Amino acid sequence: DTEVTQTPKHLVMGMTNKKSLKCEQHMGHRAMYWYKQKAKKPPELMFVYSYEKLSINESVPSRFSPECPNSSLLNLHLHALQPEDSALYLCASSPTASRETQYFGPGTRLLVL
Amino acid sequence: SQQGEEDPQALSIQEGENATMNCSYKTSINNLQWYRQNSGRGLVHLILIRSNEREKHSGRLRVTLDTSKKSSSLLITASRAADTASYFCATDPGGGADGLTFGKGTHLIIQP
Numbered sequence: 001d002t003e004v005t006q007t008p009k010h011l012v013m014g015m016t017n018k019k020s021l022k023c024e025q026h027m028g029h030r031a032m033y034w035y036k037q038k039a040k041k042p043p044e045l046m047f048v049y050s051y052e053k054l055s056i057n058e059s060v061p062s063r064f065s066p067e068c069p070n071s072s073l074l075n076l077h078l079h080a081l082q083p084e085d086s087a088l089y090l091c092a093s094s095p096t097a098s099r100e101t102q103y104f105g106p107g108t109r110l111l112v113l
Numbered sequence: 114s115q116q117g118e119e120d121p122q123a124l125s126i127q128e129g130e131n132a133t134m135n136c137s138y139k140t141s142i143n144n145l146q147w148y149r150q151n152s153g154r155g156l157v158h159l160i161l162i163r164s165n166e167r168e169k170h171s172g173r174l175r176v177t178l179d180t181s182k183k184s185s186s187l188l189i190t191a192s193r194a195a196d197t198a199s200y201f202c203a204t205d206p207g208g209g210a211d212g213l214t215f216g217k218g219t220h221l222i223i224q225p
Contacts, residue, residue, distance in 0.1 A: 004155075006155075033212055035212075041217070042201055042215035042216060042217055042218055043156065043201075043213075043215050044215075045212035045213065045214070048212050056212060058212070088153065090155060090156070092156075100144075100161070101146065101158045101161055102156075102158065102213060103158065104148075104155035104156040104157070104158075105155050106154055106155040107153075107154065107155050109153065
């Protein structure tokens, strides 16, 4: 299995909702990442997990809460989001957090109303 | 701030022609990578070139790296309609961080 899966593919939520994005990989990778991508912009790094520990948090607002339950799973919990948080959320993994090739999932397209 | 800056921002060529995209970056790097993204989809890794390499090939792709000019180019030869996508260069930002920093990207359109 050489892919990263993300669920759901699309999500519409209100500003008072709580939802979660899920990412899964079975390649034995020990580093996983969340990126945010606005339309016609490059992906921007949000969080890095290395060996299930959060190693980087790029000054992301607390309404985004990452969780890494095990080496194959990465969640992003969403609460009290703003309309400007609408974007494509991409998950990626790599064998280690060593700046090498990253493997991306298809993304979750989030719309906050 | 973005590490990589691609140009052109958009490129439209005829099928069969070659497409060249450039990327400039600001700080020293360990490697530079190129990714492709089809509309609204995830990114696909194309090629990685290390700081001690000058040129690398993979199929119809040719990447060059000039660390003295802090620039890289991606050449796609004999373009196909399926090559229509956005292309991003990505660098490690240095300072011990482990995520990638992406350039603004080049949107490539191959006209059939």
